[in-house]
Amino acid sequence: MTIDPTAMTAAILVIGDEILSGRTKDKNIGTIADYLTAVGIDLREVRIVPDEPDAIVGAVNALRAAHTYLFTTGGIGPTHDDITADCVAEAFGVGIDVDPRAKAMLLERHKPEDLNEARLRMARIPDGADLIANPISKAPGFRIGNVFVMAGVPSIMQAMLDQVGPTLPTGARMLSETVEAGNLPEGNYAADLAEIAKSYADVSIGSYPSMTKDGFANRIVARGKDAASVARARAEIEALVARLRG
Amino acid sequence: MTIDPTAMTAAILVIGDEILSGRTKDKNIGTIADYLTAVGIDLREVRIVPDEPDAIVGAVNALRAAHTYLFTTGGIGPTHDDITADCVAEAFGVGIDVDPRAKAMLLERHKPEDLNEARLRMARIPDGADLIANPISKAPGFRIGNVFVMAGVPSIMQAMLDQVGPTLPTGARMLSETVEAGNLPEGNYAADLAEIAKSYADVSIGSYPSMTKDGFANRIVARGKDAASVARARAEIEALVARLRG
Numbered sequence: 253m254t255i256d257p258t259a260m261t262a263a264i265l266v267i268g269d270e271i272l273s274g275r276t277k278d279k280n281i282g283t284i285a286d287y288l289t290a291v292g293i294d295l296r297e298v299r300i301v302p303d304e305p306d307a308i309v310g311a312v313n314a315l316r317a318a319h320t321y322l323f324t325t326g327g328i329g330p331t332h333d334d335i336t337a338d339c340v341a342e343a344f345g346v347g348i349d350v351d352p353r354a355k356a357m358l359l360e361r362h363k364p365e366d367l368n369e370a371r372l373r374m375a376r377i378p379d380g381a382d383l384i385a386n387p388i389s390k391a392p393g394f395r396i397g398n399v400f401v402m403a404g405v406p407s408i409m410q411a412m413l414d415q416v417g418p419t420l421p422t423g424a425r426m427l428s429e430t431v432e433a434g435n436l437p438e439g440n441y442a443a444d445l446a447e448i449a450k451s452y453a454d455v456s457i458g459s460y461p462s463m464t465k466d467g468f469a470n471r472i473v474a475r476g477k478d479a480a481s482v483a484r485a486r487a488e489i490e491a492l493v494a495r496l497r498g
Numbered sequence: 499m500t501i502d503p504t505a506m507t508a509a510i511l512v513i514g515d516e517i518l519s520g521r522t523k524d525k526n527i528g529t530i531a532d533y534l535t536a537v538g539i540d541l542r543e544v545r546i547v548p549d550e551p552d553a554i555v556g557a558v559n560a561l562r563a564a565h566t567y568l569f570t571t572g573g574i575g576p577t578h579d580d581i582t583a584d585c586v587a588e589a590f591g592v593g594i595d596v597d598p599r600a601k602a603m604l605l606e607r608h609k610p611e612d613l614n615e616a617r618l619r620m621a622r623i624p625d626g627a628d629l630i631a632n633p634i635s636k637a638p639g640f641r642i643g644n645v646f647v648m649a650g651v652p653s654i655m656q657a658m659l660d661q662v663g664p665t666l667p668t669g670a671r672m673l674s675e676t677v678e679a680g681n682l683p684e685g686n687y688a689a690d691l692a693e694i695a696k697s698y699a700d701v702s703i704g705s706y707p708s709m710t711k712d713g714f715a716n717r718i719v720a721r722g723k724d725a726a727s728v729a730r731a732r733a734e735i736e737a738l739v740a741r742l743r744g
Contacts, residue, residue, distance in 0.1 A: 270706050272541045273674070274531030275719065281546070285520030295518045297553070300527070300544035303704070307543070330685045331705040332692035362685070370688030389714070407709050428519070439576045439608070442616030446578035458549070459577040460516050463653050468635070473521065 260293045260423035263315040266300040267308055267326040267336050268404055279406045280325045287413055292423035292477070293321065303327060308339035316343070316399050321420065323413075326404030328393060330370040337394070340401055341378035351377035354392050361390040384412045424477040429486040433459075433470040433493050440496055445472065448488050454478050455485045506539045506669035509561040512546040513554055513572040513582050514650060525652045526571045533659055538669035538723070539567065549573060554585035562589070562645050567666065569659075572650030574639060576616040583640070586647055587624035597623035600638050607636040630658045670723040675732040679705075679716040679739050686742055691718065694734050700724050701731045 264284055270276040281298055288295045296319060301307040308327075316322045327336030341348035354375035358367060374391035377383065384393035384400065386408055393402045393412050402412040433441065438459055449457040455476035462469050472493070474485040510530055516522040527544055534541045542565060547553040554573075562568045573582030587594035600621035604613060620637035623629065630639035630646065632654055639648045639658045648658040679687065684705055695703040701722035708715050718739070720731040 266544075269702065269704055269721075270719070271527075272531060272544070273535050273672075273721065274528055274533075274541075275535075275674070276706060276708075277528040281517075282520055282523040285518060287520075289519050289521075295520075296548060298512075298518070298544075298546035302542060329705070329707060330688040332688065332695050333704045366685070368685060368689065370692075371685035373688070374685075388709075405707055405709055426519075428521070439612070439614060439617035439620075442576040442578065442619070443614065446616075449578050456515065458515055458579045459575070460522060461575060461651055462522075463634075463651055473516070475515075475519065 260321070260421070261296045261319045262288050262293050262321040262323065263297040263299070263319045264295065265308075265311050265315055265322060265324040266298070266404075267303065267324060268300075269302050269333070271300050271326075272302055280404070280409050283406065283410060284323055284325075284413065287417060289426055289428075291417065291420070292425040293420070294423070294426070303333045303335060305335060305339050305342070308336065309343045312340055312343040312399065316397065320398060322399045324399065324401050325409050328374065328391065328401060328403055330373050330391075334373065336401060337376050337378060340396060340399060344378060344380075344396055344399075346379040346396075348376050348378045350375045351381075351383070353377075353383055354394075357383070357385065357390050357392050384416055387411050426475055426477060427479055427482045428473060428475045429482055431472045431474075431486060431489045431493055433472055434497075435467055436470060436493060436496055437468070438470055441472075441492055444492050444496075445489070448485065448492065452476070452481055452485045454481050457485060457489070506567070506667070507542045507565045508534050508539050508567040508569065509543040509545070509565045510541065511554075511557050511561055511568060511570040512544070512650075513549065513570060514546075515548050515579070517546050517572075518548055526650070526655050529652065529656060530569055530571075530659060533663060535672055535674075537663065537666070538671040539666070540669070540672070549579045549581060551581060551585050551588070554582065555589045558586055558589040558645065562643065566644060568645045570645065570647050571655050574620065574637065574647060574649055576619050576637075580619065582647060583622050583624060586642060586645060590624060590626075590642055590645075592625040592642075594622050594624045596621045597627075597629070599623075599629055603629070603631065603636050603638050630662055633657050672721055672723060673725055673728045674719060674721045675728055677718045677720075677732060677735045677739055679718055680743075681712070681714055682716060682739060682742055683714070684716055687718075687738055690738050690742075691735070694731065694738065698722070698727055698731045700727050703731060703735070 381394040381396040627640040627642040722728045
């Protein structure tokens with residue numbers, strides 16, 4: 253598959269010791285991946301890092317430089333281990349302080365006398381960032397440059413993504429066609445499939461085995477942005493599978 | 499939390515377009531994270547990259563240099579998009595060819611006349627690597643240096659991890675204690691919790707919100723390798739939660 257130089261690309265950075273310890277199983281990567289694929293943005297890399305400044309700052313700078321968009325999840329709550337906003341400010345070399353707009357959002361949920369120092373941490377926003385509203389618990393995320401900083405709690409992340417998504421200029425939509433090869437062994441069709449893959453420069457063809465209680469079930473997927481090419485590739489793959497199934 | 503310079507660390511590299519497209523939801527990261535935590539190896543970073551040589555080789559070299567162990571999943575099947583073994587050989591600067599031991603394993607499942615070129619791809623092993631047996635579909639993984647190359651299908655990955663795990667020198671086991679804060683808001687305990695966290699150099703304390711159908715449910719977790727320290731931290735956190743709940 254050749255790379256389209258005008259393609260929109262993205263990375264995800266998941267921030268949190270609780271994911272790396274296995275205590276919490278991440279659900280956000282799959283949600284964001286599905287969303288980006290649907291709107292034609294190619295997710296090219298994901299990283300998960302601990303709640304440590306050097307790791308976060310390093311990953312933010314590496315990923316925002318390499319991709320059109322970077323989406324982060326986690327580390328924007330009120331406790332001492334929530335350091336994402338400070339790290340993003342450091343990565344961009346900008347200041348960070350309590351943002352009046354963010355404080356106003358927190359006051360929709362908390363009484364002024366309950367807005368203690370810890371809660372005000374959630375209103376600390378890097379200079380120059382735009383806020384991403386949080387309809388569930390009010391503490392906002394933010395966008396700075398090409399970086400979108402979102403919550404780690406999946407329902408809040410989803411609500412933030414729903415807001416951010418429609419504002420993004422997106423790429424040509426990726427089209428995907430699946431051919432079920434069932435229990436036809438990959439090794440039976442691999443050589444012919446490679447030939448088909450070689451003949452379509454603009455279609456990415458993959459073979460994905462999974463296991464069911466009855467044994468293997470293989471799927472062959474053709475993905476690309478040109479509908480005619482994807483359809484032709486699909487037809488060739490279907491013919492191959494039909495021929496081998498006999 | 500201070501870093502123990504003798505600690506064992508690990509990274510995971512997930513290889514596969516199907517994860518980045520959202521089509522397949524990764525299950526291996528959580529499985530490996532749980533395993534490593536249980537045996538006292540600190541998982542420090544995870545990356546997910548596409549089926550592309552530069553991305554794979556770059557990530558293998560970055561992660562194997564930075565950590566005691568690197569575990570990879572995916573890309574070791576017979577089809578054209580399975581390029582992990584070749585990329586790992588390139589990362590290490592060693593040759594790769596059909597390995598007689600791996601071929602013998604494949605012959606346990608396939609008749610000699612069915613061992614076509616595609617299936618023999620699964621016996622291509624970098625020079626100097628040790629094999630990791632695959633009790634399910636026979637095509638082996640391998641270990642080279644500090645890198646463990648495993649299958650992407652979760653049941654096969656699990657079987658490989660079960661074999662590899664007991665051979666690893668592990669670190670001091672990480673102990674973890676959880677205090678349920680229920681619907682006590684994080685902002686109510688954040689300042690006091692930060693004080694407790696500051697007073698335990700050898701315990702990592704985190705606060706993890708989640709949402710249930712009844713609203714927020716917060717958990718505070720103390721993790722460390724010294725049982726007495728972790729127990730004292732837990733007691734202080736319990737007392738804090740009890741006091742605030744009134």
